[in-house]
Amino acid sequence: MRSLIVTQFVSLDGVVEAPGGEPGYAHTGWVPEHFSDDLFAYKLEEQLSADVLLLGRATYESFRGAWPDREGEMADKINGMRKVVVSTTLGSSDWHDTTVVGEDVDAAVRALKAEDGPPILVIGSRTLVGHLLRAGLVDELHLQVFPVVLGSGFRLWPESPDTTPLRLASSRALDNGVVLQDYRPT
Numbered sequence: 001m002r003s004l005i006v007t008q009f010v011s012l013d014g015v016v017e018a019p020g021g022e023p024g025y026a027h028t029g030w031v032p033e034h035f036s037d038d039l040f041a042y043k044l045e046e047q048l049s050a051d052v053l054l055l056g057r058a059t060y061e062s063f064r065g066a067w068p069d070r071e072g073e074m075a076d077k078i079n080g081m082r083k084v085v086v087s088t089t090l091g092s093s094d095w096h097d098t099t100v101v102g103e104d105v106d107a108a109v110r111a112l113k114a115e116d117g118p119p120i121l122v123i124g125s126r127t128l129v130g131h132l133l134r135a136g137l138v139d140e141l142h143l144q145v146f147p148v149v150l151g152s153g154f155r156l157w158p159e160s161p162d163t164t165p166l167r168l169a170s171s172r173a174l175d176n177g178v179v180l181q182d183y184r185p186t
Contacts, residue, residue, distance in 0.1 A: 003119045004109065004120045004132065004138055006141050007122070007143075008156055010144065013149045016126050016154060016155065039174060039176065042174075048073075052081065052082045052118075054109070054128070055083065055122070055124070055128070056127055056128035057089065058127075060098075064093070083096075084108070085100045105131065126156060141184070143180075147177035165185070167185075
């Protein structure tokens with residue numbers, strides 16, 4: 001049985017929008033100035049440990065537009081691994097080993113989790129992550145918390161009357177001020 005790991009770049013005030021420089025957001029590109037060799041090593045280890053990438057449509061489109069043209073171990077892994085995209089509008093994809101799921105997302109994710117193998121990794125995909133958390137399908141939540149308050153933007157946790165209790169599994173501060181926090185839903 002596979003575990004499902006959500007991994008997110010997040011500001012101190014919970015913003016996950018446009019960390020890498022995506023257009024249309026006032027504070028776009030807030031991650032690169034804090035990126036370090038230690039953070040890259042963490043992200044590479046996380047990526048190499050998984051063999052399925054589960055993405056929402058917007059994150060998929062960002063990845064599809066960037067990773068096929070990149071080189072290196074991380075690019076080779078992302079481009080070569082199995083990708084599952086949740087979208088009601090995409091229909092299909094020509095990116096290597098990509099499947100689009102448009103209906104019954106919970107059943108599709110449960111089927112993925114029921115397979116034997118390494119973890120499923122969810123990167124970005126804020127709307128999908130909220131759905132997966134509410135459905136009880138997330139096993140681990142890896143937050144890379146950046147030492148910046150952005151003040152506006154899409155947050156990881158949308159407004160909700162419900163609480164999401166978590167247990168801190170580990171925490172480690174990097175020299176650049178980024179804090180790696182791993183949580184488990186309780």
